[in-house]
Amino acid sequence: MIRFLTAGESHGKALTTIIEGFPSNIKIANDYINFHLKRRQAGYGRGLRMKIETDTAEILSGIRFQKTLGSPVSLLIKNRDWENWTEKMTPDKRKSEVEKITIPRPGHADLVGVSKYNFDDIRNSIERSSARETAARVAAASIARRFLEEFGISIGSFVESIGGIYPKQNFASNLFDNNLSKNFSGWSLSEKADKSDVRVLDEDHEKLIINRIKLAKKRGDTLGGTFCVVATGVPLGLGSFVHYDTKLDAELAHSVMSINAVKAVSIGTGFEAAEKFGSESHDEIIKRGELITRKTNRAGGIEGGTSTGLPIILRAAMKPIATLMSPIESIDLKNMKTVDARRERSDFVAVPACAVIAESMVAWSLAKFFLEKFGGDSLEETKDNFNSYTKKLFNRVRRNFKG
Numbered sequence: 001m002i003r004f005l006t007a008g009e010s011h012g013k014a015l016t017t018i019i020e021g022f023p024s025n026i027k028i029a030n031d032y033i034n035f036h037l038k039r040r041q042a043g044y045g046r047g048l049r050m051k052i053e054t055d056t057a058e059i060l061s062g063i064r065f066q067k068t069l070g071s072p073v074s075l076l077i078k079n080r081d082w083e084n085w086t087e088k089m090t091p092d093k094r095k096s097e098v099e100k101i102t103i104p105r106p107g108h109a110d111l112v113g114v115s116k117y118n119f120d121d122i123r124n125s126i127e128r129s130s131a132r133e134t135a136a137r138v139a140a141a142s143i144a145r146r147f148l149e150e151f152g153i154s155i156g157s158f159v160e161s162i163g164g165i166y167p168k169q170n171f172a173s174n175l176f177d178n179n180l181s182k183n184f185s186g187w188s189l190s191e192k193a194d195k196s197d198v199r200v201l202d203e204d205h206e207k208l209i210i211n212r213i214k215l216a217k218k219r220g221d222t223l224g225g226t227f228c229v230v231a232t233g234v235p236l237g238l239g240s241f242v243h244y245d246t247k248l249d250a251e252l253a254h255s256v257m258s259i260n261a262v263k264a265v266s267i268g269t270g271f272e273a274a275e276k277f278g279s280e281s282h283d284e285i286i287k288r289g290e291l292i293t294r295k296t297n298r299a300g301g302i303e304g305g306t307s308t309g310l311p312i313i314l315r316a317a318m319k320p321i322a323t324l325m326s327p328i329e330s331i332d333l334k335n336m337k338t339v340d341a342r343r344e345r346s347d348f349v350a351v352p353a354c355a356v357i358a359e360s361m362v363a364w365s366l367a368k369f370f371l372e373k374f375g376g377d378s379l380e381e382t383k384d385n386f387n388s389y390t391k392k393l394f395n396r397v398r399r400n401f402k403g
């Protein structure tokens, strides 16, 4: 069983995470974690905060000579902006008067936060509900991602749309209608997407989206969008149909839905499947050499809560960022008067970053189900278990059914 916790406020001293349950001997360099942290910071439409921060993780425990020890790994990501916030965010006695925030932003956790936790200052709930926390998640999930790579599992993502602007050629649909070759890797999508300022796969599409973001900025508005995460090399048999909490699709949906501002998650053709005949929706079973496989992958690599061995394809939708420079209506809780919602430094668009965070959460969930199936205290032990399962898998099925 793997688990992780994160701690830290957006403008506090640092973010931290403790990751537990991975086997020993997984090779992981600090640069690897920092590489993914940097990817999370990128994207046209991010706010000024990203110019202040250069997110890097300091490894505090659990790794020696670039290999996991099997003990808890703890990581620290310092907030550079802390310098500007020490008085406002000090855990010590308040030394000066600090302005209280009294106007909640619709769409953020401001109003529910102060109501639920009984605060007299919205700052208290802004800090932890900020998507800054996802930096710690990306760092934690780097271990999961590195671990999965040892088994040929590769995860990548791309942005499908921002502000309702889709590409002429719908790459996500192409993924479902092809049974992708063995040479295709999830990461190859990210390699391509990372070259784009908005993480799309097509230059014309990028131009249209950037124009749309420019328009949003000019209007003091924000945008959301959709993205696609793909994991290749996932063996048949992760997850199960026996219980609600053993289903891989349910686990992935939970994981990605937990990312700030994500409002929908679908697997495979998702909502589109509901509009089709069964004959247009399911993936025909075929023989390819000695293998049993499918003509298509509309199921997105999961049937009956269990991975089929084909790429896992997940899509998600992120709502527009809640902080608007041309605000909509709210109420000042101080005097109950109708006012403009509070402005505060923020992003205009964070869909490209959200896709990177979703890659991380998908990596985490796959590693969790992978280790539940294969176990092992050392990477070598996990590999033995994995190899013995995968080598015999199809032979077993054929033997069992031979007349």
Ligand code: EPS
Binding pocket: 010, 047, 048, 049, 050, 081, 108, 129, 130, 131, 132, 133, 134, 135, 321, 322, 323, 345, 346, 347, 350
């Ligand atoms: C974020 C840091 C935040 C925001 C953003 C995500 O920094 P600040 O609040 O200091 O500008 O840029 O958070 C939000 C969009 C939000 O609504 O909370 C980050 O590190 O990703």
